[in-house]
Amino acid sequence: MKLSIQGQTKTYDRPQVLLDVARELGLKNILAATVNGRLRELSYIETKDASVEFLGYDHPDAIRMYESTLRYVVAMAIKRLLPSAKVRFNYSISRSILAVLDQYDGPTNAAVVKAIKDEVNRIITSNYTITRKRVSIGEATKLYTDLNMPDKVAILEYREEDYVNLYACDGYINYMFGYMLPETGLLSAFEMFPYHPGFIIQYPRAELNGQIPKFVDEPTFGQALKEAAKWGKIIQGNSIAKINDYAKDYASAVDFVNMCETKHNHQLNELGNLIQNNIENIRLIGIAGPSSSGKTTFSNRLRVELMSRGLKPVMISIDDYYLGKHLAPKNEDGSPDLEHIDALDVELFNHDMLALIQGQSVTLPKFNFKTGKREQGKTIHLEEDTPIMIEGIHALNEKLTRSIPKHQKFQIYIAPQTQLHIDDHNPISITELRLLRRIVRDQKYRNASAIDTMNMWPSVRRGEFQWIYPFQKEANYVFNSELSYELAVLKKHAVAQLQAIPRDNKHFITANRLLKFLKYFNNIDDDIVPCNSLLREFIGGSSFHH
Numbered sequence: 001m002k003l004s005i006q007g008q009t010k011t012y013d014r015p016q017v018l019l020d021v022a023r024e025l026g027l028k029n030i031l032a033a034t035v036n037g038r039l040r041e042l043s044y045i046e047t048k049d050a051s052v053e054f055l056g057y058d059h060p061d062a063i064r065m066y067e068s069t070l071r072y073v074v075a076m077a078i079k080r081l082l083p084s085a086k087v088r089f090n091y092s093i094s095r096s097i098l099a100v101l102d103q104y105d106g107p108t109n110a111a112v113v114k115a116i117k118d119e120v121n122r123i124i125t126s127n128y129t130i131t132r133k134r135v136s137i138g139e140a141t142k143l144y145t146d147l148n149m150p151d152k153v154a155i156l157e158y159r160e161e162d163y164v165n166l167y168a169c170d171g172y173i174n175y176m177f178g179y180m181l182p183e184t185g186l187l188s189a190f191e192m193f194p195y196h197p198g199f200i201i202q203y204p205r206a207e208l209n210g211q212i213p214k215f216v217d218e219p220t221f222g223q224a225l226k227e228a229a230k231w232g233k234i235i236q237g238n239s240i241a242k243i244n245d246y247a248k249d250y251a252s253a254v255d256f257v258n259m260c261e262t263k264h265n266h267q268l269n270e271l272g273n274l275i276q277n278n279i280e281n282i283r284l285i286g287i288a289g290p291s292s293s294g295k296t297t298f299s300n301r302l303r304v305e306l307m308s309r310g311l312k313p314v315m316i317s318i319d320d321y322y323l324g325k326h327l328a329p330k331n332e333d334g335s336p337d338l339e340h341i342d343a344l345d346v347e348l349f350n351h352d353m354l355a356l357i358q359g360q361s362v363t364l365p366k367f368n369f370k371t372g373k374r375e376q377g378k379t380i381h382l383e384e385d386t387p388i389m390i391e392g393i394h395a396l397n398e399k400l401t402r403s404i405p406k407h408q409k410f411q412i413y414i415a416p417q418t419q420l421h422i423d424d425h426n427p428i429s430i431t432e433l434r435l436l437r438r439i440v441r442d443q444k445y446r447n448a449s450a451i452d453t454m455n456m457w458p459s460v461r462r463g464e465f466q467w468i469y470p471f472q473k474e475a476n477y478v479f480n481s482e483l484s485y486e487l488a489v490l491k492k493h494a495v496a497q498l499q500a501i502p503r504d505n506k507h508f509i510t511a512n513r514l515l516k517f518l519k520y521f522n523n524i525d526d527d528i529v530p531c532n533s534l535l536r537e538f539i540g541g542s543s544f545h546h
Contacts (some may be wrong), residue, residue, distance in 0.1 A: 004051045015047045019182055022054050029188075029210070030054045031062035031181060039509040041065070043132065043182035057210025061509055067097075067203050068178040069130070070190055074099060074201060075425055076172040077119035086148075088424040092195075092225060093218045095205055097427075100198035113199045117192045127185030128170045140164040143173065151423040154241035158520045177426045177517065191215070207465060216473075221413070224478035229419040235259050237484045239421045240520045247488050247522035257528045260483045264301075264534060267479055272305040274477065275387070275410055279311060282410045283357045284388045286395035288471065289414035290464045292437040294481040294534040298414050299391045300544040301532060311385050316353075318392035318400070320367045320377060321345045339463040341394050345374075350403040356382050357404065393463065396471040413475035416482035422517055431461075432514060433487070440493040441538040450497040454507040486535050488524040493539055495519075 001012045005025065019042035022030045032055040033040050039061050046052070055062035071089055078087050078101070085104035092098035101108055135143070137156055143166070144152040152175070156164065166175050169184065181187065191202035191212055204210040232238025237246065237256065246256035275282055287299055299315065306313045321344045322328075328336035328343040337343060345365075352362045359382070366377030382388070387410075394400045396411050420428045435457060442448035472478075495518060498511040529535050536542035 001047070002049045003046065006053065015045050018042045018044050018046065018052065018054075021046075021052070027054055029056045031056060031186065032059070032065050032179065034509070037504050037506065037508060039179065039512075041132070041179045041182060042186075043130075057204050058206055060206040063204060063206040063210075064513075065179045065181055066187065068176040069181040069184070070187055070201065070203050071097070071425055072130070072167065072169070072174055072176050072180065073120055073123050073184055073187060074116065074192075075174060076169060077116050077123060079172060081115055081119055086424060088421070089201075089427050090225070090229060090419050090421075091427050091430060092200065093222045094216045095202075095213050096215065097201040097203070098195065098198055098225075099201055108194060108196075108198050110194050113192060113194045116199070120190070120192070123170075124184050124187045126170070127183050130167055130169045130180050130182055130184065132165050132167055132180070134163050134165050137162055137164060140166065140175075147173070149423075151239060151241070151421075154239070155423050155520060158240065158244060158522070160519055174425065177422050178513075207461070218473055220475055220478050221472060224417050224480050225419065228417045228480055228482065231263060232419050232484065235484065238419055239423060240517075241423075243420075243484065243488055244520075244522040246485070247524050250525075250528075253485075253524050254528050257485050257524065257530075260485050261530055261533055264481075264483070268301055268305045271302060271412070271477055271479070272309055275306060276309050276311065278410070279385060279387070281407055282387050283408040284353060284390065284401060284404055284410070285313070286401065286409060286411045287389065287391040287414060288393060288395035288397075288412075288468060289479075289481070290434060290468050291460045292434040292441065292538070293414045293416060294437075294537050295391050295414055297532070297534045297537040297542060297544055298479060298481060299389060301534075302412075303389060306387070311387065312383060313387050313389045314380065314382065315389045315391070316364065318344065318349070318390055318394065320365050320374070321349045322367045322374070324367075324372050324374070326372075339393060339467060341397055341399055341467065344394065344400070346400060349400060353388060353401060354403040356380070356388060357408070393467050396474045397467070398471075398474065410477075411475045412477050412479055413472045414479040414481050417478070417480040418482045418484075420482075420484065420487075422520065428487075428517065430482075432517075433482070435510075436487070436490050436494050436514060436518075437538045439497060440490055443493075443497055444538070444540045449500070450494075450511065451501060451505060451507055454510055481534055483533070483535055485524055487518065488521045489526060489529060489535060489539060491518050491521045492523055 003010050018033045018040060034053045035046060035050050075087055078085055082104055086102045088100045088102060090098045141153055141156055166173050167180055189204055189212060193200055202212050202215060204212055236242050246252050287295055289295055303313050323343060323345050325336040328338055329340040331337045355362050361379055361381040363379040364377040365374045367374050401409060416430055416433055418428060418430055418433055439450045439453045442453045498515050501508050501511040526539055531541060531543040
């Protein structure tokens with residue numbers, strides 16, 4: 001048997017465990033592997049000729065395994081220390097996980113968190129083997145019932161296969177809906193500390209080459225996540241099983257969709273009050289957020305909200321201030337970096353915004369994306385009660401609007417803040433939700449395949465880490481653009497595209513991961529979705545898009 005590994009060929013006369021191969025070759029900091037392009041755990045046994053690539057801390061799929069295993073070990077530690085307590089994991093601020101204890105009477109204080117951390121470290125140091133085993137749905141249901149895990153029992157009802165994979169480690173059994181590391185000792189680093197109402201868990205990040213990011217407390221952002229968790233409890237729609245209960249019949253699906261849309265209406269009303277009550281000071285409203293947050297529809301709905309209060313907001317496109325490809329800063333490979341703030345005419349933008357606020361008439365530029373050049377646009381003049389609205393990647397960057405005093409700006413950060421779960425131990429990633437939105441939208445409006453979207457996604461993410469996340473702390477308000485019902489709608493638009501990605505394509509791994517949790521959702525029909533819904537920006541049929 002020949003294995004082609006990182007450019008060299010090794011010959012073996014018996015099946016090989018990938019972890020043994022990596023160790024024999026002296027490879028360090030290895031977490032996962034691909035075999036003929038398929039993602040594999042290090043416990044995978046190869047039996048025939050194959051091409052193997054080992055993945056480390058700089059690879060997102062490897063770090064996902066690391067994170068799944070860390071959650072597993074934390075849940076295991078809690079089960080041993082506090083047998084009656086249940087833990088729920090949520091993605092939280094500063095790229096961390098918030099763990100909250102339920103059915104537990106005591107305080108989640110420093111002493112309790114230290115005890116959990118010590119037990120996690122003990123499990124890691126013991127280097128227990130984590131073994132995957134396949135059982136029938138019936139066996140899994142009985143096991144989870146005996147272990148008092150009703151959230152895991154509930155999701156099994158929607159599993160298409162008649163079996164389920166469980167992971168066993170030193171007598172502890174659980175399933176984390178993702179691949180795992182084969183030994184607890186491979187967890188090299190994590191941080192854990194109290195953070196009300198539970199404790200924060202930090203882990204290495206691929207985008208930082210395996211470093212743990214410095215924890216930055218973000219009160220505005222944190223409050224939005226807290227509200228999202230509260231909202232999920234109110235509507236009983238914070239897990240796939242609960243969403244599927246709503247989707248079982250048309251009438252309850254309609255109620256669910258309208259409850260979620262009403263949450264957006266409440267936020268828009270709240271924003272309208274904040275802006276109206278301070279309109280004598282607010283001259284510019286900046287709206288920024290990561291890709292596929294729903295900025296365009298949100299901007300239109302906020303404009304209508306303000307108009308309903310007698311205000312006359314005017315939208316100005318930041319894109320019209322592009323300098324053009326030839327003047328944009330360059331990426332390392334020499335290509336134009338169109339997401340860089342210096343790809344915009346920052347000086348002219350500041351000049352025009354200040355002139356408008358001071359009551360002057362200004363002729364705005366208009367960027368022609370076909371010719372790649374700026375042309376002359378319309379001339380405008382603002383009234384006293386006319387705030388300027390800008391929307392785009394740099395809208396919260398102080399450099400873009402430095403000529404306008406901070407007290408005259410109202411900054412809005414928009415992003416989906418989901419606290420949605422497969423089950424208590426498996427939160428759904430906000431980034432995965434945005435990627436699905438983008439796949440559906442790109443196919444609908446740009447005739448782009450899921451492969452095209454996924455090819456661009458790493459570049460999009462790099463731009464977000466550089467140009468959006470560092471400025472979210474500038475926000476006066478965080479608008480949560482998540483709709484708890486949306487994955488039940490997006491599913492039917494995305495599944496065919498994801499299934500069309502061939503096994504030998506590098507994005508098959510991502511497609512497979514997305515399909516694994518999408519398959520659990522019952523469908524909700526598009527025709528229930530209102531025409532002004534933010535979701536319409538992605539699935540089509542928006543009253544704002546023509």
